[in-house]
Amino acid sequence: xxxxxxxxxxxxxxxxxxxxxxxxxxxxxxxxxxxxxxxxxxxxxxxxxxxxxxxxxxxxxxxxxxxxxxxxxxxxxxxxxxxxxxxx
Numbered sequence: 319x320x321x322x323x324x325x326x327x328x329x330x331x332x333x334x335x336x337x338x339x340x341x342x343x344x345x346x347x348x349x350x351x352x353x354x355x356x357x358x359x360x361x362x363x364x365x366x367x368x369x370x371x372x373x374x375x376x377x378x379x380x381x382x383x384x385x386x387x388x389x390x391x392x393x394x395x396x397x398x399x400x401x402x403x404x405x406x
Contacts, residue, residue, distance in 0.1 A: 331364040343397030345377035346370045349388040365392075 337346055347370065352363035368391070369380035381393040 329366045329368060331366050333364060334362070337365070337367060338396040341367070341370045341396050343395075344370045344372050345374050345393055345395050347377055347381045347384055348392040348394065349384055349390070351390055351392060362392075 331350070331352075332340070337348075347368045348362075348365040349368045351365040368384050368388075369377065371377040371380070374393075374395070377393050381391050384391045
């Protein structure tokens with residue numbers, strides 16, 4: 319699929335572990351995030367998957383569009399990130 323998939327039909331609220339299982343190694347656009355009680359931690363509880371894509375640029379297109387409807391939007395990768403290597 320060349321475009322990010324938007325989950326426009328009755329999105330459900332999921333925990334991060336469930337999101338990772340459902341969308342392995344994909345970029346997910348999250349809205350309606352339930353924040354952790356400790357503001358110093360970057361953790362959240364339930365959130366709604368608004369869209370997903372294996373392609374980061376396509377997921378960011380969905381994330382930008384989601385900003386029209388939601389105050390807070392996150393675009394995160396569910397897989398393991400590979401560090402940017404510099405060769406000399």
